[in-house]
Amino acid sequence: MWLRALMNRVRALWQAEAINHEIDEELQFHIEMCTEENIRRGMTPAEAEQDARRRFGHLTRIKELGYEVRGGGWLESFWQDIRYGVRMLLRKPGFTFVAVLTLALGIGANTAIFSMVNAVLLRPLPFREPERIMTLWENNLKDGIERDDVSPANFLDWRERSSSVFEEMAFANPNSLDYLGGGEPETWQAALVSEGFFRILGASALYGRTFLPEEYHAGRNSVVVLSYGLWQRRFGGDPAIINQKLVLDNQPMTVVGVMPPEFKLNLFEREKVLWAPQVLSEDLRQQRRATYLKVLARLKPAVSPEQARAEMDGIALRLAAEYPQTNAGVGVTTLPLNEQMTGQVRPALLVLLGAVMLVLLIACANVANLLLARGSERERELAVRAALGAARSRLVRQLLTESLLLALLGCASGLLLSAWVSGLVVKLSPDNIPRIEQAGLDQATLIFVSGISFLTALVFGVVPALRFSKPDLNHCLKETGRVDGGGRSRHRLRSTLVVAEIALALVLLIGAGLLLRSFVSLLRVDPGFAADKVVALQVFIWDRYATPEQRAAYAEQALEKLKTVPGVETAGITTALPFLESSADTSVPFTIEGRPAPAAGAEPTVFYSVATADYFAAVGVPLLRGRLFNQHDRMDTPAVVLINETMRRRYWPDEDPTGKKINVRGGQRGQRGPSVFEIVGVVGDVRHQRLDEESRAEFFRPHAQSPNGSIIFAVRTAVDPAALIPTLKARLWEVNRTQPIYAVATGEALISDSLKARRFSLLLLGSFAVLALVLAVIGIYGVMSFATRQRTHEIGIRMALGATPRHVLRLVIGQGMWLALVGIALGLVAAFALTRVMSSLLYGVSATDPLTYASLSLVLGGVALAACYLPARRATRVDPLVALRYE
Amino acid sequence: MVKQKPDLPQGTLDMLVLKALSLGAMHGYGVGQRIRQLAEDMLKVEEGTLYPALYRIEQRGWIESEWGTSENNRRARFYKLTRKGRKRLVVEESHWEHLSAAVAKVMQAT
Numbered sequence: 001m002w003l004r005a006l007m008n009r010v011r012a013l014w015q016a017e018a019i020n021h022e023i024d025e026e027l028q029f030h031i032e033m034c035t036e037e038n039i040r041r042g043m044t045p046a047e048a049e050q051d052a053r054r055r056f057g058h059l060t061r062i063k064e065l066g067y068e069v070r071g072g073g074w075l076e077s078f079w080q081d082i083r084y085g086v087r088m089l090l091r092k093p094g095f096t097f098v099a100v101l102t103l104a105l106g107i108g109a110n111t112a113i114f115s116m117v118n119a120v121l122l123r124p125l126p127f128r129e130p131e132r133i134m135t136l137w138e139n140n141l142k143d144g145i146e147r148d149d150v151s152p153a154n155f156l157d158w159r160e161r162s163s164s165v166f167e168e169m170a171f172a173n174p175n176s177l178d179y180l181g182g183g184e185p186e187t188w189q190a191a192l193v194s195e196g197f198f199r200i201l202g203a204s205a206l207y208g209r210t211f212l213p214e215e216y217h218a219g220r221n222s223v224v225v226l227s228y229g230l231w232q233r234r235f236g237g238d239p240a241i242i243n244q245k246l247v248l249d250n251q252p253m254t255v256v257g258v259m260p261p262e263f264k265l266n267l268f269e270r271e272k273v274l275w276a277p278q279v280l281s282e283d284l285r286q287q288r289r290a291t292y293l294k295v296l297a298r299l300k301p302a303v304s305p306e307q308a309r310a311e312m313d314g315i316a317l318r319l320a321a322e323y324p325q326t327n328a329g330v331g332v333t334t335l336p337l338n339e340q341m342t343g344q345v346r347p348a349l350l351v352l353l354g355a356v357m358l359v360l361l362i363a364c365a366n367v368a369n370l371l372l373a374r375g376s377e378r379e380r381e382l383a384v385r386a387a388l389g390a391a392r393s394r395l396v397r398q399l400l401t402e403s404l405l406l407a408l409l410g411c412a413s414g415l416l417l418s419a420w421v422s423g424l425v426v427k428l429s430p431d432n433i434p435r436i437e438q439a440g441l442d443q444a445t446l447i448f449v450s451g452i453s454f455l456t457a458l459v460f461g462v463v464p465a466l467r468f469s470k471p472d473l474n475h476c477l478k479e480t481g482r483v484d485g486g487g488r489s490r491h492r493l494r495s496t497l498v499v500a501e502i503a504l505a506l507v508l509l510i511g512a513g514l515l516l517r518s519f520v521s522l523l524r525v526d527p528g529f530a531a532d533k534v535v536a537l538q539v540f541i542w543d544r545y546a547t548p549e550q551r552a553a554y555a556e557q558a559l560e561k562l563k564t565v566p567g568v569e570t571a572g573i574t575t576a577l578p579f580l581e582s583s584a585d586t587s588v589p590f591t592i593e594g595r596p597a598p599a600a601g602a603e604p605t606v607f608y609s610v611a612t613a614d615y616f617a618a619v620g621v622p623l624l625r626g627r628l629f630n631q632h633d634r635m636d637t638p639a640v641v642l643i644n645e646t647m648r649r650r651y652w653p654d655e656d657p658t659g660k661k662i663n664v665r666g667g668q669r670g671q672r673g674p675s676v677f678e679i680v681g682v683v684g685d686v687r688h689q690r691l692d693e694e695s696r697a698e699f700f701r702p703h704a705q706s707p708n709g710s711i712i713f714a715v716r717t718a719v720d721p722a723a724l725i726p727t728l729k730a731r732l733w734e735v736n737r738t739q740p741i742y743a744v745a746t747g748e749a750l751i752s753d754s755l756k757a758r759r760f761s762l763l764l765l766g767s768f769a770v771l772a773l774v775l776a777v778i779g780i781y782g783v784m785s786f787a788t789r790q791r792t793h794e795i796g797i798r799m800a801l802g803a804t805p806r807h808v809l810r811l812v813i814g815q816g817m818w819l820a821l822v823g824i825a826l827g828l829v830a831a832f833a834l835t836r837v838m839s840s841l842l843y844g845v846s847a848t849d850p851l852t853y854a855s856l857s858l859v860l861g862g863v864a865l866a867a868c869y870l871p872a873r874r875a876t877r878v879d880p881l882v883a884l885r886y887e
Numbered sequence: 888m889v890k891q892k893p894d895l896p897q898g899t900l901d902m903l904v905l906k907a908l909s910l911g912a913m914h915g916y917g918v919g920q921r922i923r924q925l926a927e928d929m930l931k932v933e934e935g936t937l938y939p940a941l942y943r944i945e946q947r948g949w950i951e952s953e954w955g956t957s958e959n960n961r962r963a964r965f966y967k968l969t970r971k972g973r974k975r976l977v978v979e980e981s982h983w984e985h986l987s988a989a990v991a992k993v994m995q996a997t
Contacts, residue, residue: 022954026915026964029957030934033916057935062942069942 023066027059077394078401085402095374096406098778099367103410103456105771106363108417111449112439113356113764115422117349118448119439121342126262128202133337134308135267136169136295142329143605150295152280153288154319154327161315162297165308169297170197173278174268176540177224177248178740185733185740187540188230188248189270191294192278200298201263208242208257216277223277224253228261230273248274249543266341266434267294270582288326296337309334328602345433348761351838355508355768360452362504362772365497366779367406368460372494373786375399375464396465403461411453415441428763430756463493491787495819498776498783502823503830505769505776506860510831512769513852514842515762521844522755528686528695529578530620531747533569534714535721536577537728538743542709544736548635551707554735558713559612561731567719568728572615573703576607577712578686579750582743584609584710585688592651593661593676606647607688607698608664610708616642616683618716619747626658626681629702639705641677645685647697657682662699677701690754692843721746761841773863776823780867784816788875796880805876812875816868817861824857900932900940902979905972908950912967914957915941941966949975 031052038048056062089096124130137147138154150158150171159169173192178185198210205225214220224246226235235241245252253276264271299308312332320327335343382395422439429436545551555573562571576583589603598604613629616622624645633640641662648657657679664675677699685695703711713732717724725744732741788795795808803811835847845852895903907913907921918941919932944950949972955965968976 022964025962027938029914029961029963030916030938032961034934055934056938057933062935062938065939066942069946 019067019070020063023063023070026066027056027063031056078397081398081401082405084398085405088402089405092374095370096409098782099370099406100409100413102363102366102370102775102778103406104413104417105775106360107410107414107449107453107456108421109356109768109771110360110452111414111418111445112421112425113352114448115418115441115445116425116436116439117353118442118444119435119437120433121346121349122444123435123438125338125341127337130337132299132301133200134166134297134299134305135335135337135340136297136312137333137335138291139331139333140329141331142602147333147335149291150293151288151291151326152284152293153286154330155293155295156280156285157319158295158312158315158332161318162308162311165300165303165311166297167300168196168200169295170194170200171278171293171295172197172265172267172272172275173293174270174272175276176742177274177276178250178543178738179246179248180738180740181247185738187740187742188274189268189272190224190274190276191268191272192276194278194280197275197296200296201265203259203263205257206260207239208255210257210275211277216279218279218281221277221279222251222253223256224248225257225259225275226255227259227263227271227273227275229271231258264434267296288323305334305336341434345757347838347840348757351511351841352761352764352768354837355511355765358504358508359768359772359775360456362501362775362779364456364460365501365504366775366782367410367456368463369494369497369779369782371403371460371464372467372497373782375467399465400457400461403457403465407453407457407461410456411449414453415449425764428760430760433757467493494783494786498779498819499823499826501772501776501779502820502860502864503827505772506824506827506857507831507834508765508769508772509856509860510827510853511835511838512762512766513856514835514838514845514847514849515758515765517845517849517852518841518843519755519758519762522691522758525687525691527578527691527751528621528684529747530716531579531751533717533721534619534747535717535725535728536580536712536714536743536745536747536750537732537741538577538580538582538710538712539732539739539741540710541739544739545709548707551709552704555612555703555707555711557735558732559614561735562713562715562728565715565724565727565731567717567724569716569718570614570618571713571715572612572618573711574609574611574615574619574700574714575708575710575712576609576688577714577750578619578688579747579754580712580743580745581689583688583712584708588664590662590664593663604651607696609698609700610703610706610711611642611700612703615714618714619686620716621686622684624682624684625656626679628681628683629704631704633702634704637705639677639701640680641699641701642681642683643679643699644683644695644697646695647699648682650697691751721748758841773860776860777863777867780816780820780864781871783819784812784868785871785874787815788812788871792875792878795875795878796882799878800880808876808878809872812872813865813868816872817865820861820864820868823864824860827860828853828857895930895932895936897940898979899983900936901944902976902983903932904937904940904944905949905968905976905979908966908968909973909976912955912965914955914963914965916963917957918966944972948972 031049034052034055035045035048038051039045043051053059125133127133136150136158138150139146139148152171155169155171159166162169171194173194175190175192176187177190178187180186193211195211195213195216198204204210206228208225210225211223215223226241231237231241239258241255242257243254245254247253259275297308299305309332312334316327316330316332320330386395419441426436426439541551541554545554559571559573562568576585585607586609587605587607589605591597591603611629616628625648626642628642629640643657651657652660658681660679662677662679664677679699683700687693687695713728715721715724715728725746729741729744732739795803798811799808831853832848839847903922904918907918907925910921913921915938919934919937923931941950945952945966949969950966951969952964952966954962957963
């Protein structure tokens with residue numbers, strides 16, 4: 001039956017005319033019948049009709065009633081509601097402004113964060129059936145390595161043996177190519193891919209094409225595909241680039257295609273701008289130890305990721321048995337591509353989403369309170385309307401319409417706010433959040449915003465609407481004009497809302513506070529080296545300097561030049577600079593001479609880099625024992641190494657390691673040379689990648705004994721490092737005009753970058769916490785303000801009976817603080833339960849740190865006190881005479 | 888003989904309309920006629936109250952209406968009792984009997 005009523009109303013939307021017409025016709029029939037009867041009785045036709053009409057009495061009113069019953073008219077009354085609502089809102093601009101602002105803040109913040117979460121986590125990746133794409137990694141769980149790159153020989157075996165679960169498998173081999181075509185020489189990050197790579201992703205070129213099968217073979221592989229970004233930046237977005245030749249690494253390569261802008265994989269540390277085909281040479285096929293490939297695979301239809309995982313685990317076990325020297329303990333980690341790309345940021349983003357929803361709840365509570373307070377004032381008006389015959393449903397509809405209006409205004413302002421905020425947030429976000437630049441107003445976000453606006457209208461509108469649509473007519477109309485606060489139950493409701501707000505605000509404050517303390521702790525961590533006066537310049541010289549002698553010569557020349565720059569104190573070379581992402585990150589197994597050797601494949605592994613003697617001085621790493629490298633350590637003298645404190649502590653806890661020997665097998669890819677090294681000294685620890693990770697065991701070989709192709713100049717300056725950068729670059733180019741400088745950074749910038757993600761989370765969560773605090777304060781102020789206004793009469797009596805201003809003050813503040821205390825207590829309990837969710841984001845502080853909890857509670861209490869104080873003071877100014885007379 | 892026809896309370900009118908329609912679907916004019924006939928002219932429902940009653944009852948779902956052709960081939964809106972209406976009629980009838988019996992008892996007291 002209500003369905004029919006609904007359908008009637010829908011029909012009525014465009015058939016209002018028809019309905020009226022029908023009613024007319026129906027009544028006309030009746031009139032005609034009456035008229036005929038009258039004529040039969042002997043009246044004249046004119047009289048007959050007149051009499052018939054007269055019998056109806058108020059014809060128009062009957063028609064109106066019929067019209068309304070048949071479905072028409074609801075639109076008009078809705079429109080009436082809206083107009084009335086608008087008038088009401090305009091009449092109290094202060095209230096409207098605060099309510100809309102509160103909603104705008106809540107909805108705006110939510111929209112901004114949701115659009116981010118949507119762009120990064122929810123939207124499917126821009127590849128074909130992305131949930132069927134898996135990434136594969138080598139792991140060594142015994143050594144605590146979960147995701148390591150893959151070696152070519154392993155890749156080939158995996159591919160061959162997994163055809164039951166994967167329809168295709170391919171890899172991407174990170175590489176870099178130098179481009180000298182004009183201006184400064186540049187090094188571009190490239191990925192050499194195997195056949196099937198683009199097919200697995202289902203990606204095709206925007207212009208041109210990707211690679212043909214024959215181009216994966218030697219002789220035909222001088223082709224490249226450009227990324228959209230590179231194409232725009234360096235080649236002006238000109239489609240004519242297709243089929244042109246670029247000289248890369250001194251080889252002419254033909255550009256055959258340009259990828260679309262969405263083609264971005266978060267597999268590599270650095271974004272790739274070039275793709276080229278990888279030729280699988282014999283040498284490559286034999287490499288089983290050196291791990292450097294990123295592997296992708298596509299599941300066969302009807303195969304689940306778990307099945308694939310199980311299959312790969314089996315394959316890994318068999319390989320470990322077949323090749324114990326290299327594959328013992330090596331397993332396979334199989335991850336969906338989605339997980340790989342977003343897994344890291346997911347927890348933080350979800351925490352943010354949760355936090356921002358809390359803010360929205362607080363905003364709703366505030367607006368509900370405001371509406372309740374105002375509703376009390378309107379009670380008389382509503383009582384009169386009810387007495388005049390308005391149905392309760394009509395009143396409820398009226399009030400809900402007003403709430404809806406508020407929600408719409410809040411939504412519109414919120415959208416504007418979020419558009420502005422989104423832009424800001426994206427600019428400040430760290431680099432490793434994929435696709436964040438795509439955050440914006442898309443379909444999903446708009447649906448989300450409409451949804452929550454609607455819900456908030458319901459949430460904060462329903463309660464006041466229900467309360468006030470049933471006004472107690474007697475009560476309201478009897479009171480001689482006095483507006484009543486609405487009695488104890490209403491006050492209790494308002495108080496409950498305020499208590500809830502305070503609790504929520506405290507939860508957010510504590511969350512932000514914990515993050516802040518983590519951040520501060522991190523800042524205080526000693527990275528182990530003096531980062532403030534260091535500049536790093538990284539070059540890859542393999543191509544231009546093929547032999548160790550050439551490399552040593554280049555290095556020496558370059559260091560000389562760099563040291564002559566005024567302002568430079570000293571300069572050294574390393575292959576792994578702390579916090580420089582593009583540093584080499586090599587680890588090798590080793591054994592200690594004179595100790596029983598562990599089983600093959602069970603040797604401990606340590607990190608390994610190459611450095612010159614001055615490197616340690618340049619970055620400020622202290623020498624703790626023994627000596628540094630000196631000019632006697634050369635190619636023809638015994639091989640020596642320096643170890644760091646962590647390595648010493650782990651393997652020589654009670655003895656002096658200097659003079660001891662270690663045996664390193666294989667080492668770097670394709671490295672020949674000695675494998676027994678003598679330890680000549682111990683240097684201090686540095687953190688390499690993140691401030692919050694432990695320093696790792698590592699040893700250093702002198703550059704003179706192992707001149708490397710991937711080197712970083714570490715330059716210590718006496719003056720501001722950034723200012724010297726152009727000069728330093730120029731000096732390097734004096735040594736070789738065609739040698740591109742891959743990366744330049746100051747030590748400070750490197751450390752700061754490593755903290756970018758944390759800083760971002762902190763900023764966001766902190767803003768929410770502040771927002772929540774502001775809203776909670778407004779809430780308390782509003783409620784106390786209103787309550788004291790209602791009690792003016794009572795306060796006047798008290799004062800007339802002898803209460804001093806101080807008594808009144810204590811009374812009002814006491815009540816307010818009671819609310820605050822309850823809220824704080826609840827908030828503490830909630831925070832205790834909820835903050836363990838974010839424990840993975842914390843550093844140096846536990847999720848239940850008492851100091852943070854206590855101090856923030858005090859802050860909130862203090863702010864609440866201030867918020868109560870103003871209304872309290874206003875209460876003391878009440879003139880008892882006026883109050884008593886005030887009715 | 889009662890010259891003035893008494894005013895009907897609203898609830899009672901509704902019941903009469905339902906009863907009239909329980910004897911068969913009818914247009915508005917016909918409902919008025921039928922009530923007058925059944926009441927043997929002791930009662931006449933004014934148009935001014937009949938149609939509001941019909942519309943009110945229709946809104947509550949006890950009757951439904953649709954277009955039809957009258958006996959003299961004219962287009963008229965016909966009303967018919969719904970299942971809910973039938974149930975409602977039974978309820979109203981029992982209430983009425985109870986009420987009138989009670990009133991009669993009181994009035995019989997001497």
